[in-house]
Amino acid sequence: MTNHVTCTYPGDREGAIIDYLYGETDAADRNVFERHIVGCAVCRAELDEYRGVQRTLSRWAPPEPDRTPEFSPLLTGPRLAVPKADLPASSPAPTPRFVAMPIWARVAAAVLCVGVGAGAANFRVTYSPEGLTMRTGWLSDAPPSPASSASQQPWRTELAAMADELRREMQSRNTP
Amino acid sequence: MLTTSTDEELVARCIRGDRDSFNEFILRWERPIYALAYRTIGRKDDARDVCQETFLRAFRALPGFRGQAKFLSWLYRITLNLCRDWIRRQRRAPFVSVPEDVDPVELAAAAEPSEGIEDLVARRDLTRIVERVMTRLPDEQRTAIILKEYHGLTFQEIADLMGCPLSTVKTRLYQGLAVLRRELAKVQDAPASGSGPARRERV
Numbered sequence: 001m002t003n004h005v006t007c008t009y010p011g012d013r014e015g016a017i018i019d020y021l022y023g024e025t026d027a028a029d030r031n032v033f034e035r036h037i038v039g040c041a042v043c044r045a046e047l048d049e050y051r052g053v054q055r056t057l058s059r060w061a062p063p064e065p066d067r068t069p070e071f072s073p074l075l076t077g078p079r080l081a082v083p084k085a086d087l088p089a090s091s092p093a094p095t096p097r098f099v100a101m102p103i104w105a106r107v108a109a110a111v112l113c114v115g116v117g118a119g120a121a122n123f124r125v126t127y128s129p130e131g132l133t134m135r136t137g138w139l140s141d142a143p144p145s146p147a148s149s150a151s152q153q154p155w156r157t158e159l160a161a162m163a164d165e166l167r168r169e170m171q172s173r174n175t176p
Numbered sequence: 177m178l179t180t181s182t183d184e185e186l187v188a189r190c191i192r193g194d195r196d197s198f199n200e201f202i203l204r205w206e207r208p209i210y211a212l213a214y215r216t217i218g219r220k221d222d223a224r225d226v227c228q229e230t231f232l233r234a235f236r237a238l239p240g241f242r243g244q245a246k247f248l249s250w251l252y253r254i255t256l257n258l259c260r261d262w263i264r265r266q267r268r269a270p271f272v273s274v275p276e277d278v279d280p281v282e283l284a285a286a287a288e289p290s291e292g293i294e295d296l297v298a299r300r301d302l303t304r305i306v307e308r309v310m311t312r313l314p315d316e317q318r319t320a321i322i323l324k325e326y327h328g329l330t331f332q333e334i335a336d337l338m339g340c341p342l343s344t345v346k347t348r349l350y351q352g353l354a355v356l357r358r359e360l361a362k363v364q365d366a367p368a369s370g371s372g373p374a375r376r377e378r379v
Contacts, residue, residue, distance in 0.1 A: 018349050021353075022324065052360075053356045057326075062210065062220070
């Protein structure tokens with residue numbers, strides 16, 4: 001255990017430790033602190049412990065998002081089907097693992113989400129391999145309704161038409 | 177195909193409505209955004225949704241982006257706001273709706289944490305241990321640690337994002353690391369069978 005009482009660093013000791021640990025300090029301050037820690041076992045021990053914490057933290061990687069039959073316009077796409085083992089061990093970030101969907105569809109879905117969301121807060125439009133689909137619930141998937149596939153068809157047609165309209169709108173925006 | 181355009185160039189093309197640039201926009205930033213959301217709220221499906229919502233809002237707000245901040249910081253701010261909203265909703269509302277035939281007390285007993293830290297140590301699951309220990313941090317400390325350790329933001333960038341003085345960021349980092357050091361030391365000392373990496377790990 002460390003004991004701050006025995007450290008005689010003149011000034012903001014906590015700030016100095018954090019500056020030094022993360023390398024965000026100018027050369028002069030760094031020299032002052034380095035001279036201090038040469039003679040201060042308390043600070044050296046504390047720095048070592050925090051570096052140990054950092055090493056442990058580095059082991060925390062977010063899991064890959066689940067693939068679901070109906071998914072969001074982001075974080076999905078055919079490339080997600082590539083087995084993790086087949087991926088390069090250290091690919092540069094960001095990797096294209098998540099997305100391979102036409103962007104017009106995503107943007108259309110995005111705009112539809114926003115537009116429709118204004119009228120019905122718990123309604124969301126997403127895009128799946130079968131086309132535009134819907135789900136309900138704010139930031140969560142709604143349980144599928146037994147009659148959903150039958151009842152979605154007219155909606156899909158309507159939404160696909162809206163998406164086409166949005167696509168045309170985007171194209172016209174591109175045209176000077 | 178990813179190009180080597182700068183963030184600013186890419187954003188400018190997105191604002192002009194270039195479709196390929198929208199695609200690149202997402203490819204370039206979805207992973208750090210998802211990672212930030214996941215580490216902040218700890219649930220991958222909800223993190224995915226926060227990520228999606230971040231891009232929706234970003235698309236809408238792009239025309240108003242004036243380059244007043246580094247673009248990724250601007251995206252992080254949207255993500256953190258959504259995470260904060262999510263956390264507030266979780267605290268206000270029951271985590272799950274309780275079916276009529278389920279005893280809420282039993283359900284609560286079965287709720288998180290479903291696995292003791294000793295079990296995790298026994299399973300040598302360091303990822304889950306870190307995840308669990310991070311939940312012990314107050315929100316502000318956790319956010320500061322995540323932004324620093326996993327996203328490499330400077331103190332000033334974190335201060336701008338969190339809307340606090342630079343000195344407060346350093347204090348949160350220091351206090352957060354101190355809590356993590358203490359909690360990880362408990363894990364190290366936790367009784368567990370075997371002597372896997374979790375027990376050997378110097379923390």
